[in-house]
Amino acid sequence: MAPTPLELINDVTAEIFLRLPPDEPEHLFRASLVCKPWLRVISDPDFRRRYRAFHRTPPLLGFLQRRQVLEGSPAPRLTTTTAVPPLIPNPPFRDADALDCHHGRVLLRADAADAGDGDWCFMVWDPLTGEKHRLPEEDAVLIEWLRRACTHQRQPRRGAFTLRGANAIVRYNWTNNCISMINPPSQDVYYIALMEMENGALGFVCIEGSSLYLWSRKVSSEAAAEWVKCRVIKLEGLIHVADHDDDEALVVGSAEGVGIIFVTTGAGLFTLELKSGRVRKVDGPEIYFSILPYMSFYTPDHSTLPSLARTH
Amino acid sequence: MAAPESGDGNNGAARMVTLISSDNTRFEVEAAAASLSQTLQLTILDGGGGGGDGIPLPNVDSATLSKxxxxxxxxxxxxxxGGAPNATAVDRAELERFDNEFVNIDQSVLYSLIMAAHNLEIEGLQSLVAKKVADMIKGKSPMEIRRTLGFPDPTPEEQAEMNAHMLEYGWAYE
Incomplete structure (x- = not known):
């Protein structure tokens, strides 16, 4: 007698759910509503741990952005690029800048009025739950120092940063606490992004003319390192540009580990998936300077499934 | 890893083992093939399954076992x-073609297969069938998933609960 889906044991259904793609969180949510046994499997903390381990890199769910001082940074706001629940209304930040984004949390530099006292402070904010908390003073000093010292884009896993308004890459070596400079492969492009290549090497992305260039840093020994051009993607016909003549495509960010590049033109903001070559328009035309990708696993649990919290 | 017999038939006969399904059908198969099952591999390494003995598999019927x-x-x-790092692109494409056709089967057989793959610890097969069922779930509403996978009709209480959930999680259905 062949088994029905209800007779599949939990270990087996878990194997099935592991293979639902994290960049489309709705699939796991829908599956969790099919029946009670499935809900129990999916919302189990052990399954969530396995799901994260299985997919390793968290998916891109959306982005925040920051601009140069003169351009005026927009209020911190998560723009989603995939289906997620309606966002908690923006917290009443009076004057705050999003500085960075990791592990589903946003680092904000916020005005004192938002914090309660002092001149300004740093806060960590989860835009999906609205949760926020203030960082202790000693952390704040360090962050402020880093903030002034750099950065418009970074590639933290390899400790590499690009400098604001300069065509240069700074590498910080955590183990020997040492800073060094790396010459970029292309001298006069200022809109660039760094990324980690599949083989772990440092990658460099920029647009020149109407093509996107992907370079990889090949290190053969301590002394000898060189940039190797590994891909050229023609953007014509791929990414829409505005009608006026001086419109050009600029690289404004990259999502680490998932191979997605953010490109802006006068027609809007686009994501370009390096692997598939797929392009999606994710926002309208605006001034884009630096995109902070929001990457996180969004899976059913007691905080994302309020009714689960009520009934179990 | 797998038993040393290459099974290519050039250096003498490959070692054979006998598996016995729950309905008492005997299957004679090369030890190297049966050893894809982590569960069977241990028995086979211990010298089991040869001669007239056979390894009984009380949880797997003959239709499922032949598959x-x-x-x-x-x-x-x-x-x-060793996972074929030196396999040619042609070999890999052929295996992929085989896999795609292999899971193009009736759902009830899929469920029997994934249970068997789980019990026998055949990782590749479990992964293949799990991916197939995941693809069947993707993009469907809970009710459509129930229908597609052959669940019994929901009770009125289950139906009411599903409707309430779908209202609450409207974002997942846009």
């Missing part, structure tokens, strides 16, 4: 190469 063995026989040469 499982079809997979194992096809995948055994690549597995013997």
């Amino acid at each position: 499982v063995l079809e997979y194992c026989i096809k995948h055994a040469p690549a597995a013997a190469n």
